[in-house]
Amino acid sequence: MKITPEEISHVANLARLHMSQEEVEAMAHQLDDILTYVAKLNELDTESVTPTTHAISITNAFREDEVQPSLPRDKALANGPQQNGETFVVPRVI
Amino acid sequence: MSLFTLTIHELREMLARRQVSAVELTSDVLQRIEKVEDRVKAYITLDPESALKQAETADKELKEGTGGALCGIPLSIKDVLCTDGMRTTCGSRILENFVPPYDATSIAKLKEAGAVLLGKVAMDEFAMGSTSENCAFGPPRNPWNTEYICGGSSGGSAASVAADACIASLGTDTGGSIRQPASHCGVVGLKPTYGRVSRYGLVAFASSLDQVGPLTKDVTDCALMMNVISGYDAKDSTSVGQEVPDYRSTLTEGLHGMKVGIPREYFIKGLDPEVEKAVQHGIAILSEAGAETVEVSLPHTDYCVAVYYIVAPAEASSNLARYDGVRYGFRDKSSDTLLDMYKNSRSLGFGDEVKRRIIIGTYALSSGYYDAYYKKASKVRTLITEDFKKAFESCDVLASPVTPTPAWKLAEKIDDPLSVYLSDILTISANLAGIPSISVPCGFSSGGLPIGLQIQSSHFQEAKLLQAGYNLEQRLNISHLRPKNL
Numbered sequence: 001m002k003i004t005p006e007e008i009s010h011v012a013n014l015a016r017l018h019m020s021q022e023e024v025e026a027m028a029h030q031l032d033d034i035l036t037y038v039a040k041l042n043e044l045d046t047e048s049v050t051p052t053t054h055a056i057s058i059t060n061a062f063r064e065d066e067v068q069p070s071l072p073r074d075k076a077l078a079n080g081p082q083q084n085g086e087t088f089v090v091p092r093v094i
Numbered sequence: 095m096s097l098f099t100l101t102i103h104e105l106r107e108m109l110a111r112r113q114v115s116a117v118e119l120t121s122d123v124l125q126r127i128e129k130v131e132d133r134v135k136a137y138i139t140l141d142p143e144s145a146l147k148q149a150e151t152a153d154k155e156l157k158e159g160t161g162g163a164l165c166g167i168p169l170s171i172k173d174v175l176c177t178d179g180m181r182t183t184c185g186s187r188i189l190e191n192f193v194p195p196y197d198a199t200s201i202a203k204l205k206e207a208g209a210v211l212l213g214k215v216a217m218d219e220f221a222m223g224s225t226s227e228n229c230a231f232g233p234p235r236n237p238w239n240t241e242y243i244c245g246g247s248s249g250g251s252a253a254s255v256a257a258d259a260c261i262a263s264l265g266t267d268t269g270g271s272i273r274q275p276a277s278h279c280g281v282v283g284l285k286p287t288y289g290r291v292s293r294y295g296l297v298a299f300a301s302s303l304d305q306v307g308p309l310t311k312d313v314t315d316c317a318l319m320m321n322v323i324s325g326y327d328a329k330d331s332t333s334v335g336q337e338v339p340d341y342r343s344t345l346t347e348g349l350h351g352m353k354v355g356i357p358r359e360y361f362i363k364g365l366d367p368e369v370e371k372a373v374q375h376g377i378a379i380l381s382e383a384g385a386e387t388v389e390v391s392l393p394h395t396d397y398c399v400a401v402y403y404i405v406a407p408a409e410a411s412s413n414l415a416r417y418d419g420v421r422y423g424f425r426d427k428s429s430d431t432l433l434d435m436y437k438n439s440r441s442l443g444f445g446d447e448v449k450r451r452i453i454i455g456t457y458a459l460s461s462g463y464y465d466a467y468y469k470k471a472s473k474v475r476t477l478i479t480e481d482f483k484k485a486f487e488s489c490d491v492l493a494s495p496v497t498p499t500p501a502w503k504l505a506e507k508i509d510d511p512l513s514v515y516l517s518d519i520l521t522i523s524a525n526l527a528g529i530p531s532i533s534v535p536c537g538f539s540s541g542g543l544p545i546g547l548q549i550q551s552s553h554f555q556e557a558k559l560l561q562a563g564y565n566l567e568q569r570l571n572i573s574h575l576r577p578k579n580l
Contacts, residue, residue, distance in 0.1 A: 008453065015411060015456040016418070016433075017449055018441040027453055033512055034454060038400045041470050044477065051472030052479060054332075055288040055302055055528025056553060061331035075195040079422035088420050091432050 003032045098126040098258040099576065102167050102315040105261065109156055109166045116152035116166030120145050120210050123168045127212070127259045130580055136234045136254040138173050139181050140213035148210040155208055163322055165208030170260035172251050173214035174221055175306070176295040177201055180211070184297050185219040185229040185247075188417050188424045188443030198295025199327045200264060200306045207322045212260055215250025219445045220414065221271055221299045223247050224514050225507070228447045233504065236279060237577040238543055242501040245275030251309045252279035256544075257580060262310040262319060266296060268303045269402050270496070270521025273533035276309050277496035277546025280535045280575070282316045282563065283309045287553045288528035289334035292327030300409035301332075303402075303525040312573045313534060313563040317341035320556060336554055344557050345564040350384035352562065355489030359395035360520055366499040369545050372537030373495045376547040376566055380493060383565040388489050392481040395523060397474050402522045403515055404458050404471035410448075411455030417443065450511065479527040482552070491558055492550040495520055496533045500543040520548065530556045534563040535572055 008024045008031065019027065073086070082089040097105070097119050108114045124142050131137060145168065152166035171177060174184050176194035178201075183189045197205065204211070218228040226249025227233045234250045236242040237257040244253040248265030252275035255263050265272045267285035276283025284307045291306040298304065308319035321342065326335040356377065361370065381387055419425035419439030426438035444452070458467035485492065497517060507514050524531040530553070533546035547566065551558045567573050 007457075011453055011457045011460060014460060015452045016415075016436045016440055017444075017452065018437040019449075027450065030450060030511060031454060031457065034403060034515075035457075037512060038404060038467065038471075041397060041400050041474050044394075044397065044474055046470060046473035046477070049473040049476050051469055052475040052526075053302075053472065055479075055526070056332075056334065058289070058332065058334065063328060071195055078195060079192055081419060081423070081425035081427070090420055091430060091435050093432050 003028045003035065097122040100261070101311045102164065102261055102318050105167060112156070116149040116156060116210065117146060119166060120149035120168050123212065123260060130237070130257050130259055133240050133580070134235050134237055134253050134257045134259060135232055136170065136215050136250040136257065136259055137213050138183055138185070138216050138231050138250070141180060144180070145210050145212045152208050152210060162207035163318060164204060166210060167261050168210045168212050169204065170212050170215045170251060170254040170263040171201065172217050172248050172263065172265045174217060174266055174297045175201055175264060176297070177211065177214065180214065182214065182297070183231070185217045185231065186443065186445065186448070187230045188440070190424065192422055194295070196295065199292035199329060200323045201295065203323050204264065215254050215263065217250055218247035219448050220297070220410070221247040221266060221268055222410070222447050222451055224270070224274060224517055226250065226275070227504065227508060228445055230445055235504070236501050236543070237580055238280065239541070241503055242543065243278065243504055245278035245501060247271040248283070248309060249275045252276050252281055252283065255279070255281045255309050255311060256577060258576065262308060262315050264306065264323070265309050266304055266306050267525065268299050268406060269525050270518045272307050272309060273496050273521050273531060273546070273548060274518070276533040278501040278544060280544030281309055281311060282313055282532065282534055283307065284316050284320065284532045284556065284559065285524060285530060286320065286324065286556055287530045289332055290530070290554065290556065291323050292330040292333045294327055294329035298413040300406040301413065302409060303406060313560055313567050314342060314345060316532070317345055317560050339557055341557055341560050344561055347561055348384045349380060349562060349565050352385045352491065352558070353489040354380050354385045354387045354562070355390035355485055355492045356387055357390050357392045357395070357485065357492050357494055359392050360494035362498065362519070364498055365495060368539045369495050369497070369499060372545040373547050376536035376570070377493050379566055379569045380562060383569060385562070390485040390489055390492065392485055392523070394474065394477045394481050395519070398478055398523045398526060399516055399519050401471045401474045401478065401526060402518070403454065404467050405475065405526070407451040407455030408458050408468050409455070411452045411459065414448070414452055447511070475526050478523055482523070482527045482529060486552045490551065491562055494548050496546040496548040497521070500539040500541070500545055524550055529553055530559055532559040532563050534566055536566065536570065
């Protein structure tokens with residue numbers, strides 16, 4: 001494995017993280033170490049193994065589609081870094 | 095006699111007989127916190143005023159005889175569980191000022207049982223870590239030696255229990271985060287079966303692995319806490335409707351007829367000889383109590399860290415996408431565009447370990463790599479689960495070390511993430527398979543640091559873990575020991 005700084009920059013952009021060139025290079029080394037370690041999984045033949053998606057076997061958890069009380073708007077907005085009492089406010093998009 | 099040194103079951107009787115009031119007890123614990131906190135640093139948020147008010151309510155209920163199972167008992171809570179009106183930071187700058195508008199179900203259950211919530215305790219940021227050093231507000235210390243790590247990520251929970259800075263605590267465990275700090279701090283810690291305790295209101299790290307569980311001074315207290323927090327919750331679609339037994343009622347049964355499996359792969363190269371000695375002594379005690387020991391094999395143990403460090407970061411990268419500076423949490427207000435606002439808020443708000451795991455997870459899920467990493471890891475996860483199924487055909491529980499070594503010095507491994515990841519090798523498999531697992535103190539290193547014994551069982555067999563743990567604890571008789579010089 002050799003992870004390039006360009007790949008880290010690409011992934012950081014996907015993850016919406018800003019990273020300095022120094023951070024990108026350090027991260028490339030660390031990710032490389034970790035993925036080299038993880039490559040040991042390829043020692044195992046898993047061709048016919050079903051992947052685990054859930055630790056215990058439960059099927060769809062259905063409930064009645066009933067209206068329940070929800071958070072009042074002022075409580076839902078209370079943690080917003082910028083809000084106008086009705087909506088969250090963000091920098092202009094258009 | 096100091097009230098703060100006592101257990102839930104001892105204090106419950108004293109409170110019921112009115113030998114002591116909940117306000118007296120809470121005041122006593124608050125004084126204890128004041129005395130030790132500058133050295134232990136367990137609390138991120140402490141609210142003495144609210145605690146005393148809750149204690150007054152508890153006293154009224156105790157007087158009327160309507161008090162619940164934890165009425166008047168002061169608890170600390172890992173800062174990853176939402177508490178209505180009390181700041182919940184997850185050990186992160188990004189949630190430094192977040193005040194949840196509702197209670198996690200586990201918290202609502204504790205309150206309903208009459209517990210007094212003292213405050214919120216330190217943890218690795220978003221529960222990512224094994225030392226609590228990734229806490230944005232400074233690491234808690236090991237009460238047995240404050241130059242040492244207390245373990246993590248539920249480090250503040252374990253440290254506050256060991257330091258008598260609460261009577262018991264609630265933590266969470268994604269790859270060992272209850273059991274490992276419990277082992278390092280000499281307290282009891284139980285990770286329940288996946289689905290046993292509701293995750294509603296638990297700030298998500300890796301949703302298929304996370305579980306809420308107690309850290310306590312002894313096994314009886316652990317059973318009492320489990321009685322309160324277990325059970326189905328319509329708000330968590332992965333919680334399970336299986337009946338909740340009275341975990342305390344079966345503690346005193348002997349171990350005759352119980353088969354204890356010793357997984358040979360857990361006695362690995364690099365296992366500290368003092369840890370091995372203490373654990374073997376613990377296993378011998380289980381035999382004395384009537385259990386039969388059998389050797390078993392979990393052949394895929396060596397792959398669990400690799401599986402975990404794909405599955406957990408992948409789920410985390412998705413879960414942590416919600417921190418975008420819009421609805422809650424930190425926002426960089428100097429950004430002019432939406433994209434810059436997202437990026438700057440996240441980059442300034444998250445610490446290094448969280449960013450590292452987001453990058454690993456995003457990489458593993460990104461186009462072209464999904465099959466090679468996430469799918470491959472999910473398949474090996476199945477093999478690990480099948481190992482346990484096979485092992486439990488020939489035994490009821492598994493006994494092993496919790497961690498390969500006792501606690502290490504603060505900052506010793508801070509630049510070597512992979513070596514810290516590898517220290518989780520004995521606890522991760524239980525999360526991957528969803529099985530319950532407990533850490534019970536079984537001895538000390540020559541340096542005076544605690545060592546825990548791990549007991550694991552098949553799904554929903556927590557009663558067996560507690561029963562084996564109780565027998566061990568009674569015969570070892572070390573649960574009353576406390577750190578000196580604190």
